[in-house]
Amino acid sequence: MDISEVLQRDENQAELVNIDTHGNVIVNKSSDANSKLVARRAIEAFLERKNLEQAISEYYWEEA
Numbered sequence: 001m002d003i004s005e006v007l008q009r010d011e012n013q014a015e016l017v018n019i020d021t022h023g024n025v026i027v028n029k030s031s032d033a034n035s036k037l038v039a040r041r042a043i044e045a046f047l048e049r050k051n052l053e054q055a056i057s058e059y060y061w062e063e064a
Helices: 003-012 035-063
Strands: 017-019 025-027
Touching: 017 035, 025 035
Parallel strands: none
Antiparallel strands: 017 025
């Protein structure tokens, strides 16, 4: 496998779910992925963001 094949594969595997700067979950609708997989990734992204926000708030709460 050469570098062009790797780059092509990476372009085909776009992110299904992203989080914008306001904390909203953005779903990539142009993906050919199964709708259940997209829903699962959206839930995982939401829970990850929630856990990170909680960890940050606990960290700053301990500092005060």
